[in-house]
Amino acid sequence: MPKPVRHCGLDFGTSNTTLGVANEMGARLVPLEGGRVTIPSAIFFDFGTDETLYGRAAMAAYTNGGDGRMMRSLKSILGSSLADEAVRIKRRIIPFLDVIGGFVAELKARAEAELGHELDHVVVGRPAHYVDDDPLADRQAQDQMESAVKAQGFRWIAFQYEPIAAALDYEQQVTREEVSLIVDLGGGTSDFSVVRVSPARPTAADRSADILATAGVHIGGTDFDRLLSLRKVMPELGYQTPTADGKRPLPSAPYADLATWHRINRLYSPEMLRELRHTMREARDPERVEQMISIIAHREGHRLASAVEDAKIGLTDHPIVPLAFTGEEMGLATPIARADLERSIDALIKRIEDRIGLTLTMAGLPADRIETLILTGGSTQIPAILKRLRTMFPVARFVDTDAFGSVGLGLALDARRKFG
Numbered sequence: 001m002p003k004p005v006r007h008c009g010l011d012f013g014t015s016n017t018t019l020g021v022a023n024e025m026g027a028r029l030v031p032l033e034g035g036r037v038t039i040p041s042a043i044f045f046d047f048g049t050d051e052t053l054y055g056r057a058a059m060a061a062y063t064n065g066g067d068g069r070m071m072r073s074l075k076s077i078l079g080s081s082l083a084d085e086a087v088r089i090k091r092r093i094i095p096f097l098d099v100i101g102g103f104v105a106e107l108k109a110r111a112e113a114e115l116g117h118e119l120d121h122v123v124v125g126r127p128a129h130y131v132d133d134d135p136l137a138d139r140q141a142q143d144q145m146e147s148a149v150k151a152q153g154f155r156w157i158a159f160q161y162e163p164i165a166a167a168l169d170y171e172q173q174v175t176r177e178e179v180s181l182i183v184d185l186g187g188g189t190s191d192f193s194v195v196r197v198s199p200a201r202p203t204a205a206d207r208s209a210d211i212l213a214t215a216g217v218h219i220g221g222t223d224f225d226r227l228l229s230l231r232k233v234m235p236e237l238g239y240q241t242p243t244a245d246g247k248r249p250l251p252s253a254p255y256a257d258l259a260t261w262h263r264i265n266r267l268y269s270p271e272m273l274r275e276l277r278h279t280m281r282e283a284r285d286p287e288r289v290e291q292m293i294s295i296i297a298h299r300e301g302h303r304l305a306s307a308v309e310d311a312k313i314g315l316t317d318h319p320i321v322p323l324a325f326t327g328e329e330m331g332l333a334t335p336i337a338r339a340d341l342e343r344s345i346d347a348l349i350k351r352i353e354d355r356i357g358l359t360l361t362m363a364g365l366p367a368d369r370i371e372t373l374i375l376t377g378g379s380t381q382i383p384a385i386l387k388r389l390r391t392m393f394p395v396a397r398f399v400d401t402d403a404f405g406s407v408g409l410g411l412a413l414d415a416r417r418k419f420g
Contacts, residue, residue, distance in 0.1 A: 007121035007419035008111065009411025010149070011162070012104065014075045014187025014222055015378070016404050017041045019111050020412030021119075022420075027169070027412040029405050030111045033057070038404045041187075042072040043103055045089045054106050063303055065328070070302045073222055073261035074100050076188045079131040079141030087265065101148040108152055121156040121419040123411045124149055125165055127189035128216025158418055161214055162186070163193040165410030166376040170401060171197045172413075179212070179365070180372040181396070183356070183389065184407070185379035188223075191216035192356050194363035194370070213362035217355045219348050221309075221379045222261050227344040229259035229308045232336050233323060237295070238279075238288035250279055250289070258292070259308075264301035273297060291330045298328040311336045316381050342384040349388055356392065367393055376401045 008030075009020045016038045020029045029037035033055045044058035046068040053061050062070040069089055077083050077096050086095045112119055130141030146157055163182035170180070177198040184191040193214040201210060230239065239255040242248065254276060257263040266272075273296060280289040295304060307325040314321035315338045325332040360367060373389060373396045380386070380400075390398070402409070 004115070004117040005416075005420075006117065006119055007123075007156075007415040008119050009123045009125070009160075009165070009408055009413070009415045010104070010107070011125045011165070011408040011411055012075060012100075012145070013041055013407075014073050014189070014220060015041060016187070017103075017107065018405055018408030019107055020405075020408040021111075021115065022409075022412040022416040026172070027409045027416070029408050029412075030114050032107060032110050032114075037408075039107070040072070041074060041103065042070070043074075043099060044071075045069040047090055050090075052102065052106075054103065059306070063306070069265065070299075071099060071262075071265065072302065073188065074103065076222065076262045078144050079134075079137040082262065083141075083144055097144055097148050100145070101151050104149055105152040108154070118153075120154060121415060122149065122154045123158045123160050123415040123418060125162040125407050125411050126159045127186070127218075128161055128163065128191040128193070128214050129189065129218060132216075132218045156419065158415075160411055160414045161191065161193065162407045163191040163214065163216075163376075164195065164211060165407045165414060166374055166401060167193065167195045167197055168410035168413045169406040170374050170399060171199070171201070174199050178371045179369060180374050181356070181359070181370045181393070182374045182376070183380060185352075185375075185377040185385070186220045187378075188218070188220040189216055190219045190352050190355070190377075190379075192359040194359060194365060197372075212365070213359050215355055215359040215362065217351055219351060221312075221377075223348060224341070224345050224379065224382070225261070225305065225309050225312055226256075226259045227348070228312055228336070228341050229305070230255065231344045232334055232340050233304070233308055233332065234259055236288060236332055236334055237292035238283055238285060241288060242284050243282045244284045246284065250283055251275075254279075254292070254296075258295070258301050258304070261302070261305055264305065267296050267301060268299055291332075294329045295327055300327045303327070304332075307332075312341060312382075313378075315341050316383065338383065341382070345382075345384070349385060352385070353388060353392065368395055370396045372396060373398045374401060375399065376406045378404065 005021050011018045032039040039055035042058040044053040044061045086093045131137040163184040182193045194212040196210040234255040276293045280286045283289045320337045323334045
Protein backbone atom coordinates (compact mmCIF):
# COMPACT_ATOMS: atom_id res chain seq x y z
CA MET A 1 0.00 0.00 0.00
CA PRO A 2 1.45 3.43 -0.93
CA LYS A 3 2.43 5.67 1.94
CA PRO A 4 -0.18 8.39 2.64
CA VAL A 5 0.82 11.83 1.41
CA ARG A 6 0.70 14.08 4.46
CA HIS A 7 1.95 17.22 2.74
CA CYS A 8 -0.17 19.65 0.73
CA GLY A 9 -0.21 23.04 -0.92
CA LEU A 10 -2.72 25.67 0.19
CA ASP A 11 -3.67 28.52 -2.14
CA PHE A 12 -5.73 30.74 0.16
CA GLY A 13 -6.98 33.36 -2.26
CA THR A 14 -8.88 36.60 -1.87
CA SER A 15 -11.77 35.23 -3.93
CA ASN A 16 -11.21 31.46 -4.20
CA THR A 17 -9.17 28.80 -2.43
CA THR A 18 -7.70 25.45 -3.49
CA LEU A 19 -5.74 22.71 -1.74
CA GLY A 20 -3.50 20.33 -3.68
CA VAL A 21 -1.53 17.16 -2.95
CA ALA A 22 1.25 15.55 -4.96
CA ASN A 23 2.96 12.16 -4.99
CA GLU A 24 5.43 10.57 -7.38
CA MET A 25 2.65 10.28 -9.99
CA GLY A 26 1.90 14.02 -10.05
CA ALA A 27 -0.26 16.69 -8.44
CA ARG A 28 -4.00 17.03 -8.09
CA LEU A 29 -6.47 19.34 -6.39
CA VAL A 30 -8.62 17.90 -3.63
CA PRO A 31 -12.41 18.37 -3.95
CA LEU A 32 -13.47 20.77 -1.22
CA GLU A 33 -17.12 21.49 -1.88
CA GLY A 34 -19.65 19.30 -3.66
CA GLY A 35 -17.01 17.60 -5.78
CA ARG A 36 -15.50 20.93 -6.89
CA VAL A 37 -11.85 21.67 -6.32
CA THR A 38 -12.28 25.43 -5.86
CA ILE A 39 -14.17 26.93 -2.95
CA PRO A 40 -15.03 30.63 -2.67
CA SER A 41 -13.17 32.24 0.22
CA ALA A 42 -16.42 33.12 1.96
CA ILE A 43 -17.90 32.48 5.41
CA PHE A 44 -21.46 33.02 6.58
CA PHE A 45 -22.36 32.99 10.26
CA ASP A 46 -26.04 32.02 10.29
CA PHE A 47 -27.76 33.75 13.21
CA GLY A 48 -30.90 31.64 12.90
CA THR A 49 -29.26 28.21 13.12
CA ASP A 50 -25.94 29.19 14.77
CA GLU A 51 -24.19 27.35 11.94
CA THR A 52 -21.05 28.51 10.16
CA LEU A 53 -21.25 27.97 6.41
CA TYR A 54 -18.39 28.09 3.93
CA GLY A 55 -17.86 28.69 0.22
CA ARG A 56 -20.84 28.39 -2.11
CA ALA A 57 -23.08 27.36 0.77
CA ALA A 58 -22.17 30.58 2.57
CA MET A 59 -22.88 32.70 -0.48
CA ALA A 60 -26.17 30.93 -1.19
CA ALA A 61 -27.38 31.38 2.38
CA TYR A 62 -26.57 35.07 2.26
CA THR A 63 -28.03 35.60 -1.21
CA ASN A 64 -31.23 33.84 -0.14
CA GLY A 65 -31.74 36.37 2.61
CA GLY A 66 -30.47 34.42 5.62
CA ASP A 67 -30.04 36.39 8.82
CA GLY A 68 -26.36 36.44 9.67
CA ARG A 69 -22.92 37.88 8.99
CA MET A 70 -21.23 37.40 5.63
CA MET A 71 -17.44 37.64 5.35
CA ARG A 72 -15.31 37.49 2.19
CA SER A 73 -11.98 38.80 0.89
CA LEU A 74 -10.41 37.96 4.24
CA LYS A 75 -6.93 37.74 2.75
CA SER A 76 -7.09 41.50 2.20
CA ILE A 77 -6.89 42.19 5.94
CA LEU A 78 -3.46 40.57 6.37
CA GLY A 79 -0.88 43.21 7.18
CA SER A 80 -3.54 45.90 7.62
CA SER A 81 -4.98 47.49 10.75
CA LEU A 82 -8.06 45.27 10.37
CA ALA A 83 -5.95 42.23 11.26
CA ASP A 84 -5.91 43.42 14.88
CA GLU A 85 -9.67 43.97 14.97
CA ALA A 86 -12.56 41.62 15.66
CA VAL A 87 -16.06 40.98 14.38
CA ARG A 88 -19.19 40.59 16.50
CA ILE A 89 -21.13 37.38 15.82
CA LYS A 90 -24.26 37.69 17.96
CA ARG A 91 -22.81 37.68 21.50
CA ARG A 92 -19.35 36.50 20.48
CA ILE A 93 -16.42 38.71 19.56
CA ILE A 94 -14.13 36.86 17.12
CA PRO A 95 -10.75 38.24 16.02
CA PHE A 96 -10.43 38.46 12.25
CA LEU A 97 -7.38 36.17 12.31
CA ASP A 98 -9.44 33.52 14.10
CA VAL A 99 -12.01 33.79 11.30
CA ILE A 100 -9.24 33.07 8.78
CA GLY A 101 -8.05 30.21 10.97
CA GLY A 102 -11.54 28.76 11.09
CA PHE A 103 -11.74 28.77 7.30
CA VAL A 104 -8.37 26.99 7.05
CA ALA A 105 -9.48 24.44 9.66
CA GLU A 106 -12.61 23.66 7.65
CA LEU A 107 -10.59 23.14 4.46
CA LYS A 108 -8.11 20.91 6.29
CA ALA A 109 -10.93 18.79 7.72
CA ARG A 110 -12.63 18.44 4.33
CA ALA A 111 -9.39 17.49 2.60
CA GLU A 112 -8.51 14.94 5.28
CA ALA A 113 -11.99 13.41 5.02
CA GLU A 114 -11.55 13.15 1.24
CA LEU A 115 -8.03 11.69 1.47
CA GLY A 116 -8.64 9.45 4.47
CA HIS A 117 -5.61 10.57 6.46
CA GLU A 118 -4.15 13.55 8.29
CA LEU A 119 -2.31 16.43 6.65
CA ASP A 120 0.46 17.93 8.77
CA HIS A 121 2.91 19.54 6.27
CA VAL A 122 1.81 22.50 4.15
CA VAL A 123 3.26 24.99 1.70
CA VAL A 124 1.14 28.13 1.78
CA GLY A 125 1.02 30.44 -1.22
CA ARG A 126 1.72 34.11 -0.69
CA PRO A 127 1.77 37.13 -3.01
CA ALA A 128 5.03 38.82 -3.85
CA HIS A 129 3.79 41.63 -1.60
CA TYR A 130 0.95 41.37 0.88
CA VAL A 131 1.52 45.09 1.48
CA ASP A 132 3.12 47.45 -1.04
CA ASP A 133 6.29 49.36 -0.11
CA ASP A 134 6.25 48.31 3.56
CA PRO A 135 8.54 45.32 4.26
CA LEU A 136 7.68 45.29 7.97
CA ALA A 137 3.92 45.11 7.34
CA ASP A 138 4.52 42.52 4.60
CA ARG A 139 6.47 40.30 7.00
CA GLN A 140 3.79 40.80 9.64
CA ALA A 141 1.15 39.66 7.13
CA GLN A 142 3.02 36.40 6.49
CA ASP A 143 3.49 35.89 10.23
CA GLN A 144 -0.25 36.41 10.74
CA MET A 145 -1.07 33.84 8.06
CA GLU A 146 1.45 31.37 9.50
CA SER A 147 -0.04 31.77 12.97
CA ALA A 148 -3.57 31.19 11.66
CA VAL A 149 -2.48 28.05 9.77
CA LYS A 150 -0.35 26.64 12.58
CA ALA A 151 -3.24 26.93 15.04
CA GLN A 152 -5.21 24.43 12.91
CA GLY A 153 -2.78 21.54 13.45
CA PHE A 154 -0.23 21.92 10.67
CA ARG A 155 3.11 21.17 12.30
CA TRP A 156 5.42 22.06 9.40
CA ILE A 157 4.68 25.21 7.41
CA ALA A 158 6.55 26.77 4.50
CA PHE A 159 5.66 29.60 2.12
CA GLN A 160 6.10 29.96 -1.62
CA TYR A 161 5.39 32.88 -3.91
CA GLU A 162 2.18 32.28 -5.85
CA PRO A 163 3.67 33.12 -9.28
CA ILE A 164 6.55 30.71 -8.62
CA ALA A 165 3.98 28.02 -7.83
CA ALA A 166 2.27 28.72 -11.17
CA ALA A 167 5.65 28.27 -12.87
CA LEU A 168 6.16 24.92 -11.15
CA ASP A 169 2.81 23.75 -12.52
CA TYR A 170 3.59 24.94 -16.05
CA GLU A 171 7.06 23.41 -15.95
CA GLN A 172 5.57 19.93 -16.08
CA GLN A 173 4.78 20.43 -19.80
CA VAL A 174 7.93 22.17 -21.10
CA THR A 175 10.34 20.35 -23.43
CA ARG A 176 13.19 22.88 -23.42
CA GLU A 177 14.54 25.67 -21.29
CA GLU A 178 12.52 28.91 -21.53
CA VAL A 179 12.58 32.34 -19.98
CA SER A 180 9.03 32.98 -18.82
CA LEU A 181 7.12 35.81 -17.25
CA ILE A 182 4.41 34.65 -14.88
CA VAL A 183 1.52 37.11 -14.63
CA ASP A 184 -0.68 36.21 -11.67
CA LEU A 185 -3.67 38.55 -11.31
CA GLY A 186 -5.55 37.40 -8.24
CA GLY A 187 -8.45 38.75 -6.28
CA GLY A 188 -6.35 41.06 -4.13
CA THR A 189 -2.83 41.17 -5.55
CA SER A 190 -0.99 41.09 -8.86
CA ASP A 191 2.35 39.28 -8.92
CA PHE A 192 5.00 38.99 -11.61
CA SER A 193 8.05 36.74 -11.82
CA VAL A 194 10.69 36.21 -14.49
CA VAL A 195 11.65 32.55 -14.18
CA ARG A 196 13.88 30.14 -16.07
CA VAL A 197 11.86 26.94 -16.58
CA SER A 198 13.29 23.65 -17.79
CA PRO A 199 12.26 19.99 -17.95
CA ALA A 200 15.47 19.12 -16.08
CA ARG A 201 14.92 21.42 -13.08
CA PRO A 202 11.64 20.57 -11.29
CA THR A 203 13.26 18.24 -8.74
CA ALA A 204 16.19 20.51 -7.92
CA ALA A 205 16.46 21.23 -4.22
CA ASP A 206 17.33 24.89 -4.79
CA ARG A 207 15.64 26.87 -7.57
CA SER A 208 16.70 30.32 -6.38
CA ALA A 209 19.07 30.81 -9.35
CA ASP A 210 16.15 30.19 -11.73
CA ILE A 211 14.11 33.07 -10.26
CA LEU A 212 15.49 36.07 -12.12
CA ALA A 213 13.13 38.63 -10.58
CA THR A 214 9.86 38.84 -8.74
CA ALA A 215 7.67 41.82 -7.88
CA GLY A 216 4.07 42.58 -7.12
CA VAL A 217 1.50 45.23 -6.42
CA HIS A 218 -1.55 45.22 -4.17
CA ILE A 219 -4.04 45.37 -7.04
CA GLY A 220 -6.49 42.62 -7.93
CA GLY A 221 -9.97 41.66 -9.03
CA THR A 222 -11.68 43.10 -5.97
CA ASP A 223 -10.12 46.50 -6.78
CA PHE A 224 -11.56 46.28 -10.29
CA ASP A 225 -14.96 45.47 -8.76
CA ARG A 226 -14.68 48.43 -6.39
CA LEU A 227 -13.81 50.95 -9.10
CA LEU A 228 -16.50 49.66 -11.45
CA SER A 229 -19.02 49.90 -8.62
CA LEU A 230 -18.00 53.48 -7.79
CA ARG A 231 -18.25 54.53 -11.44
CA LYS A 232 -21.51 52.85 -12.45
CA VAL A 233 -23.43 51.64 -9.39
CA MET A 234 -22.84 53.91 -6.42
CA PRO A 235 -24.05 57.05 -8.30
CA GLU A 236 -27.44 55.30 -8.52
CA LEU A 237 -27.44 55.37 -4.71
CA GLY A 238 -26.38 59.02 -4.40
CA TYR A 239 -22.60 58.84 -4.67
CA GLN A 240 -21.09 62.16 -5.84
CA THR A 241 -24.52 63.80 -6.06
CA PRO A 242 -24.86 67.19 -4.33
CA THR A 243 -26.74 68.38 -1.30
CA ALA A 244 -30.02 70.19 -1.89
CA ASP A 245 -28.29 73.56 -1.69
CA GLY A 246 -25.68 72.44 -4.22
CA LYS A 247 -22.79 73.54 -2.03
CA ARG A 248 -21.07 70.17 -1.55
CA PRO A 249 -21.28 66.50 -2.57
CA LEU A 250 -22.72 63.93 -0.20
CA PRO A 251 -20.22 62.19 2.11
CA SER A 252 -18.37 59.57 0.07
CA ALA A 253 -17.02 57.25 2.79
CA PRO A 254 -20.13 55.04 3.12
CA TYR A 255 -20.18 54.50 -0.65
CA ALA A 256 -16.49 53.59 -0.70
CA ASP A 257 -17.14 51.05 2.07
CA LEU A 258 -20.16 49.59 0.26
CA ALA A 259 -18.02 49.11 -2.88
CA THR A 260 -15.24 47.32 -0.94
CA TRP A 261 -15.82 43.68 0.02
CA HIS A 262 -13.94 43.54 3.31
CA ARG A 263 -15.33 46.88 4.56
CA ILE A 264 -19.03 46.26 3.93
CA ASN A 265 -19.65 44.86 7.41
CA ARG A 266 -18.59 48.21 8.90
CA LEU A 267 -21.79 49.74 7.56
CA TYR A 268 -24.14 47.45 9.47
CA SER A 269 -24.68 49.55 12.57
CA PRO A 270 -27.45 51.76 13.98
CA GLU A 271 -25.03 54.69 13.90
CA MET A 272 -24.50 54.34 10.15
CA LEU A 273 -28.23 54.17 9.48
CA ARG A 274 -28.74 57.35 11.48
CA GLU A 275 -25.93 59.03 9.53
CA LEU A 276 -27.43 58.00 6.19
CA ARG A 277 -30.91 59.20 7.18
CA HIS A 278 -29.36 62.58 8.02
CA THR A 279 -27.63 62.54 4.61
CA MET A 280 -30.95 61.74 2.92
CA ARG A 281 -32.59 64.81 4.48
CA GLU A 282 -29.81 67.00 3.06
CA ALA A 283 -29.63 65.36 -0.38
CA ARG A 284 -30.77 66.84 -3.66
CA ASP A 285 -31.88 63.34 -4.72
CA PRO A 286 -33.13 61.77 -1.47
CA GLU A 287 -34.72 58.83 -3.27
CA ARG A 288 -31.26 57.59 -4.26
CA VAL A 289 -29.97 57.71 -0.69
CA GLU A 290 -33.16 55.96 0.40
CA GLN A 291 -32.13 53.03 -1.79
CA MET A 292 -28.71 53.04 -0.15
CA ILE A 293 -30.41 52.94 3.25
CA SER A 294 -32.53 49.99 2.17
CA ILE A 295 -29.42 48.01 1.14
CA ILE A 296 -27.71 48.72 4.46
CA ALA A 297 -30.82 48.09 6.58
CA HIS A 298 -31.34 44.68 4.96
CA ARG A 299 -27.63 43.82 4.99
CA GLU A 300 -27.54 43.34 1.22
CA GLY A 301 -24.12 44.88 0.61
CA HIS A 302 -22.35 41.66 -0.27
CA ARG A 303 -25.20 40.68 -2.57
CA LEU A 304 -24.73 43.96 -4.43
CA ALA A 305 -20.97 43.43 -4.58
CA SER A 306 -21.54 39.95 -6.02
CA ALA A 307 -23.77 41.44 -8.72
CA VAL A 308 -21.01 43.90 -9.65
CA GLU A 309 -18.47 41.07 -9.79
CA ASP A 310 -20.80 39.02 -12.00
CA ALA A 311 -21.17 42.00 -14.34
CA LYS A 312 -17.38 42.42 -14.54
CA ILE A 313 -16.97 38.74 -15.41
CA GLY A 314 -19.75 38.96 -17.99
CA LEU A 315 -17.94 41.78 -19.76
CA THR A 316 -15.16 39.34 -20.72
CA ASP A 317 -17.47 37.82 -23.34
CA HIS A 318 -20.08 40.55 -23.90
CA PRO A 319 -19.72 44.26 -24.73
CA ILE A 320 -22.66 45.24 -22.49
CA VAL A 321 -24.26 43.47 -19.53
CA PRO A 322 -27.03 44.52 -17.11
CA LEU A 323 -26.33 44.79 -13.41
CA ALA A 324 -28.65 42.18 -11.90
CA PHE A 325 -29.38 43.17 -8.30
CA THR A 326 -32.69 42.58 -6.54
CA GLY A 327 -32.97 43.53 -2.90
CA GLU A 328 -35.72 43.24 -0.32
CA GLU A 329 -37.25 46.60 -1.24
CA MET A 330 -35.48 47.74 -4.41
CA GLY A 331 -33.49 46.62 -7.42
CA LEU A 332 -30.89 47.91 -9.84
CA ALA A 333 -30.64 46.99 -13.53
CA THR A 334 -28.04 49.53 -14.67
CA PRO A 335 -26.47 48.58 -18.03
CA ILE A 336 -22.68 48.36 -17.82
CA ALA A 337 -20.46 48.46 -20.91
CA ARG A 338 -17.00 47.00 -21.34
CA ALA A 339 -15.81 50.57 -21.96
CA ASP A 340 -17.07 51.50 -18.48
CA LEU A 341 -14.85 48.82 -16.96
CA GLU A 342 -11.88 49.87 -19.07
CA ARG A 343 -12.22 53.51 -18.01
CA SER A 344 -12.67 52.48 -14.38
CA ILE A 345 -9.49 50.42 -14.18
CA ASP A 346 -7.22 52.18 -16.67
CA ALA A 347 -5.04 53.73 -13.96
CA LEU A 348 -4.65 50.37 -12.23
CA ILE A 349 -3.68 48.68 -15.50
CA LYS A 350 -1.02 51.36 -15.92
CA ARG A 351 0.33 50.53 -12.45
CA ILE A 352 0.40 46.85 -13.42
CA GLU A 353 2.31 47.74 -16.60
CA ASP A 354 4.79 49.79 -14.56
CA ARG A 355 5.36 46.93 -12.11
CA ILE A 356 5.90 44.47 -14.97
CA GLY A 357 8.46 46.91 -16.40
CA LEU A 358 10.18 47.03 -13.01
CA THR A 359 10.26 43.24 -12.90
CA LEU A 360 11.99 43.12 -16.29
CA THR A 361 14.48 45.77 -15.15
CA MET A 362 15.25 43.75 -12.03
CA ALA A 363 15.83 40.67 -14.22
CA GLY A 364 18.06 42.68 -16.58
CA LEU A 365 16.03 41.63 -19.61
CA PRO A 366 14.21 43.50 -22.39
CA ALA A 367 10.64 42.51 -23.19
CA ASP A 368 11.65 40.67 -26.37
CA ARG A 369 13.71 38.21 -24.30
CA ILE A 370 10.54 36.85 -22.70
CA GLU A 371 9.64 33.71 -24.63
CA THR A 372 6.54 32.67 -22.72
CA LEU A 373 3.86 34.57 -20.83
CA ILE A 374 2.19 32.32 -18.26
CA LEU A 375 -1.20 33.73 -17.26
CA THR A 376 -2.96 32.71 -14.07
CA GLY A 377 -5.74 34.30 -12.05
CA GLY A 378 -9.19 35.21 -13.31
CA SER A 379 -8.39 38.85 -14.06
CA THR A 380 -5.90 37.89 -16.78
CA GLN A 381 -8.96 37.26 -18.98
CA ILE A 382 -10.13 40.90 -18.88
CA PRO A 383 -9.87 42.05 -22.53
CA ALA A 384 -8.23 45.40 -21.70
CA ILE A 385 -5.51 43.65 -19.71
CA LEU A 386 -4.88 41.04 -22.39
CA LYS A 387 -4.61 43.79 -25.01
CA ARG A 388 -1.98 45.66 -22.96
CA LEU A 389 0.03 42.49 -22.37
CA ARG A 390 0.04 41.62 -26.08
CA THR A 391 1.27 45.12 -26.84
CA MET A 392 4.04 44.81 -24.27
CA PHE A 393 5.12 41.32 -25.40
CA PRO A 394 4.33 40.99 -29.13
CA VAL A 395 6.68 38.04 -29.72
CA ALA A 396 5.94 36.00 -26.59
CA ARG A 397 3.82 32.86 -26.61
CA PHE A 398 0.81 33.25 -24.30
CA VAL A 399 -0.01 30.25 -22.13
CA ASP A 400 -3.37 30.02 -20.38
CA THR A 401 -3.04 27.89 -17.25
CA ASP A 402 -5.87 26.69 -15.05
CA ALA A 403 -6.77 30.19 -13.89
CA PHE A 404 -7.98 29.04 -10.48
CA GLY A 405 -5.99 25.82 -10.01
CA SER A 406 -2.44 26.26 -11.27
CA VAL A 407 -1.12 27.90 -8.10
CA GLY A 408 -2.59 25.18 -5.86
CA LEU A 409 -1.07 22.49 -8.08
CA GLY A 410 2.32 24.20 -8.04
CA LEU A 411 2.21 24.56 -4.27
CA ALA A 412 1.47 20.82 -3.99
CA LEU A 413 4.50 20.07 -6.17
CA ASP A 414 6.61 22.36 -3.99
CA ALA A 415 5.34 20.58 -0.87
CA ARG A 416 6.39 17.24 -2.41
CA ARG A 417 9.84 18.66 -3.11
CA LYS A 418 10.21 20.14 0.37
CA PHE A 419 8.57 17.45 2.50
CA GLY A 420 8.23 14.31 0.35
